[in-house]
Amino acid sequence: MLDNRILRELETLVGKDNVFADKADLICYSYDATQQRYLPEAVVHPASAAEISRIMQLANREKIPVFPRGAGSGFSGGSLPTKGGVVLTTERMDRILEIDQENLVATVEPGVVTEQFQQAVEKVGLFYPPDPASLKFSTLGGNVAECAGGPRCVKYGVTKDYILGLEVVTPTGDIITTGGPTMKGVVGYDLTKLLCGSEGTLGIITKIVIKLLPLPEAKKTMLVLFDSIDGAARAVSSIVGAKIIPTTLEFMDGRTLDCVKQATGLQVPEAARAVLIIEVDGDQEFLDKQAEKIAAIIQPLGVVETRIAATPAESEALWAIRRAVSPSLRKVNPDKFNEDICVPRSKVPEMIRKVDAISEKYGIPIVNFGHAGDGNIHVNVMIDKKVPGELEKAEKAIEEVFRGALELGGTMSGEHGVGIAKAPYIPLEITPQTAAYMKALKKALDPNNILNPGKIFLDN
DSSP states (O other), X not given: XXXXXXXXXXXXXXXXXXXXXXXXXHHTXXXXXXXXXXXXXXXXXXXXXXXXXXXXXXXXXXXXXXXXXXSXXXXXXXXXXXXXXXXXXXXXXXXXXXXXXXXXEEEEOTTOBHHHHHHHHHTTTEEOOOOOTTTTTOBHHHHHHHTOOOTTHXXXXXXXXXXXXXXXXXXXXXXXXXXXXXXXXXXXXXHHHHHTTSTTSSOEEEEEEEEOEEOOXXXXXXXXXXXXXXXXXXXXXXXXXXXXXXXEEEEEEHHXXXXXXXXXXXXXXXXXXXXXXXXXXXXXXXXXXXXXXXXXXHGGGTEEEXXXXXXXXXXXXXXXXXXXXXXXXGGTOSEEEEEEEEOOGGGHHHHHHHHHHHHHHHTOOEEEEXXXXXXXXXXXXXXXXXXXXXXXXXXXXXXXXXXXXXXXXXXXXXXXXXXXXXXXXXXXXXXXXXHHHHXXXXXXXXXXXXXXXXXXXXXX
């Protein structure tokens, strides 16, 4: 328990107005997108690495668990204060410190919202590709901690591919820097990549050095309806096999399409049982030819209808269909378990068939959509928790989904991380020897198990 002495010391470190201990305030930091709730004992809002350093020194002295938090938009429980203690939020650290147009590098604080950063660099003709679905409210610090992905990953890669360097407060309170603004650097261990995707268990990110690209001149969006998920998957392989790497290759299966039709009134042919949203970007003069080539390649694969956006407004209308997916799923059942398995892209149809069989076995709806270009399937198990036995069936179905992905050479998490949601299933994917190696790193860097304990490995 945090007594008044510790609360007063926290107030000394960050200011009285930046420490909250009233229950009404604590509730706001007790949950994330999983909708699980764990009440912290205090919330602190530091404004600098130096303040965070002193907080971590205090936490180690008093053996207080600290849970870093960005926007709380994660789907795996990575920021949840499962052991009480202190939530440390980076909301006040929200400055874009520099956009270096000459060297295509930016330096930011962790609380910068992803979309706001993208808009800022695009104003000067630059481009930050990673685009998680939560980009309108997720923060860059959280994106780095989870190694966030998004639709554009198929062409441009994930968050870690754009992180050149970090300033980090270690679990014991030291301030270190990793990497830097250069495009190359191989001095010592690559701590930058180690920290990307470490889910706030190995350090608290206080500054991020980001690689940028020139902003593509234009983009063209296509929505293609297929008579089967197999045809859509073969289309993905055929496009890539033709040496075309689209910016995005998003898919929706038949159940997802039915949900969107009910929610939005979308008019599509009855024969349509799968959707690809394909987007290409680059020089304007090549886009029409590239779109025509794609259309010709995929036409024999069960295409029912093709819609090609001619204007930015039409492109936005096509993407609105994709964004309608998550809200529309609530029409199936009120409670959603959103898993993000990833398999080799050629295995997507086989994985969908496995999921369909699991859905039928347990008698619960499972709706699939995601990033076909990199095999990342969002498997949404839809139940009503109020119905006796539904939660137990969902848990069994989820484990079978994970096992199915692993059987096909995949992984049980492509971009959401492990947190607490997938921690029980870690032994399915990671061998005891590999787990021991990871735990040894955690123990060496965080000897008192202060920073985000209980995440990834339940026994840490």
